[in-house]
Every structure is written in C-alpha cells, then in structure tokens.
Amino acid sequence: MPWPAEEVVLSLEKITVEFDGFRAVNGMDLSLRKNEVHFLIGPNGAGKTTMLDVMCGKARPASGRILFRDRIDLSKKKEHQIAQLGIGRKFQAPSIFSELTVEENLALSLQKKKGVFSVLFARRKEEDARAIERMLSTIGLGEVSGRRAGGLSHGQKQWLEIGMLLIQEPAVVLLDEPVAGMTDAETEKTGELLRRISVDRCVLVVEHDMEFVRQFAGKVTIMHEGKLLMEGTMDEVQADARVAEVYLGKRRDADVVGAPA
Numbered sequence: 001m002p003w004p005a006e007e008v009v010l011s012l013e014k015i016t017v018e019f020d021g022f023r024a025v026n027g028m029d030l031s032l033r034k035n036e037v038h039f040l041i042g043p044n045g046a047g048k049t050t051m052l053d054v055m056c057g058k059a060r061p062a063s064g065r066i067l068f069r070d071r072i073d074l075s076k077k078k079e080h081q082i083a084q085l086g087i088g089r090k091f092q093a094p095s096i097f098s099e100l101t102v103e104e105n106l107a108l109s110l111q112k113k114k115g116v117f118s119v120l121f122a123r124r125k126e127e128d129a130r131a132i133e134r135m136l137s138t139i140g141l142g143e144v145s146g147r148r149a150g151g152l153s154h155g156q157k158q159w160l161e162i163g164m165l166l167i168q169e170p171a172v173v174l175l176d177e178p179v180a181g182m183t184d185a186e187t188e189k190t191g192e193l194l195r196r197i198s199v200d201r202c203v204l205v206v207e208h209d210m211e212f213v214r215q216f217a218g219k220v221t222i223m224h225e226g227k228l229l230m231e232g233t234m235d236e237v238q239a240d241a242r243v244a245e246v247y248l249g250k251r252r253d254a255d256v257v258g259a260p261a
C-alpha cells in the first residue's frame with residue numbers, strides 16, 4: 001500500500017457537546033485515517049451530525065480535544081480557519097449556483113481557495129483549467145461540463161457539490177447522507193466515487209442507508225445516545241449483539257444491520 005493505512009489525520013478525544021444542559025455528545029472518541037471510507041451510523045438523535053458540526057467548527061465542544069495532524073488543536077479555531085486547514089464539509093442543503101454551468105461552479109470553488117491562498121499558491125490559468133478538467137473526470141461530469149447546474153439530475157448535483165469541495169483539496173471530507181434521494185445507479189456511482197476520493201484522504205460519511213454502508217464501508221463507527229457504541233468492519237458490526245439491540249425497534253432497517261452479509 002503506498003500510504004500507511006493507520007495514519008490518523010483527525011482525532012477527536014472525549015468530546016462532549018451540550019445544548020442547554022442536554023448532552024448531545026457525551027465523551028465520544030473518533031479517529032479518522034487516510035485511505036478508508038469511514039461511516040458514522042446510529043439511531044436518530046445519536047449525535048452523528050453534532051460530531052460533524054464539532055469537526056468543522058460549527059459546534060463547540062464543552063470538553064474534549066480535536067487534534068488535526070497530531071498537533072493542531074481545532075477546538076479553539078473558528079469555522080473558516082478549520083476550512084482553510086483542509087477540513088471540508090458538504091451539507092445536505094445545496095450550495096451550487098443553478099444559473100452557472102458545471103464548469104463555472106467548479107471554477108468558482110477553485111477561486112475561493114485561491115482567494116485565501118492567492119499569495120502562497122498563485123496558479124496560472126492553464127493550471128486552473130487542468131484542475132477543473134481533472135475534477136470533471138473524477139466526478140464523472142465531463143460530458144455535461146457546459147450545462148447549467150440547475151438542469152442536472154439530483155445525483156449529478158450531488159457529485160458537482162462533492163467536486164466543488166474536492167477542488168479545494170481538503171485532507172478531510174465530511175459528508176452528511178450523500179446518497180439520500182438517489183437512484184440505485186446513482187448510489188452505486190457515489191460509492192465508487194467515495195472509494196476513489198478516499199485515496200490519500202479521510203472520508204467520513206454520516207449515513208442511514210445500511211445497504212450503502214454495507215457495500216462501501218471500510219470502517220463503521222456506531223454512536224448511541226451521544227456515545228461510542230462500537231467500531232469495526234461491517235462484518236464485525238453486524239455480528240455485534242449490542243448493535244442489533246440498539247437498532248431493534250428503533251429503525252425499520254434494524255434487520256438489515258443485524259443480517260449476515
């Protein structure tokens with residue numbers, strides 16, 4: 001393997017988040033490593049989205065440590081500083097510009113990064129064009145690059161959003177239910193895209209679609225009531241009695257989690 005699989009890029013230790021005294025996250029640990037698609041799952045209200053909020057600076061932990069690259073403590077940093085350090089989050093709400101073409105949307109995202117780092121990383125026009133070309137190919141939208149983003153299918157819009165995030169070259173990519181509302185074919189393509197982009201990068205996905213998790217997970221972390229319930233491969237998770245118990249009666253797809261692969 002070209003990179004050490006065990007390299008931890010982002011590490012959250014004993015994170016607690018409170019909302020008016022209510023502990024949405026309660027002493028949670030989570031480590032993100034390069035080269036694996038890592039899924040964060042758990043019943044509704046388990047604290048998954050709050051964990052993503054903590055990682056990108058949208059929510060402040062009451063206690064705990066967030067270490068990026070082993071030395072930078074993110075818990076005191078502001079949202080934009082965390083984004084600049086290379087932690088990219090795709091929210092469920094769309095952020096593409098419908099009236100602009102696919103290519104123009106990517107160019108705008110690239111410009112945003114350049115705006116921040118323009119002095120250090122001034123790029124030439126041809127380099128920008130190459131970066132956009134590469135990204136179009138990565139997200140499979142080369143053939144529709146000149147099309148208005150508003151006219152894309154739901155799946156294509158999601159891939160464009162992922163491309164807009166990736167073109168800023170984040171070290172960590174955080175995604176919240178990326179395949180919600182997608183067709184089976186789009187879901188499959190998205191899984192393959194996540195695998196490709198996890199090379200030399202951390203990809204963390206909050207997901208409810210257990211079939212998708214089963215198919216594409218490298219690692220699965222399960223949260224329950226703000227805490228870590230267990231972590232492992234999908235096979236290990238499916239074989240765990242506590243996991244079945246947490247899901248049983250709480251989600252319709254509990255049988256999917258508990259079922260053998």
Ligand SMILES: Nc1ncnc2c1ncn2[C@@H]1O[C@H](COP(=O)(O)OP(=O)(O)OP(=O)(O)O)[C@@H](O)[C@H]1O
Nearest residue numbers: 019020023024042043044045046047048049050051
């Ligand atoms: N801003 C907030 N103010 C008060 N309570 C909140 C806030 N955000 C989240 N919570 C509560 O914290 C708990 C965890 O919420 P969170 O959204 O992180 O769960 P989740 O695992 O992502 O759930 P879901 O799968 O339903 O999205 C829930 O009980 C939720 O109601």
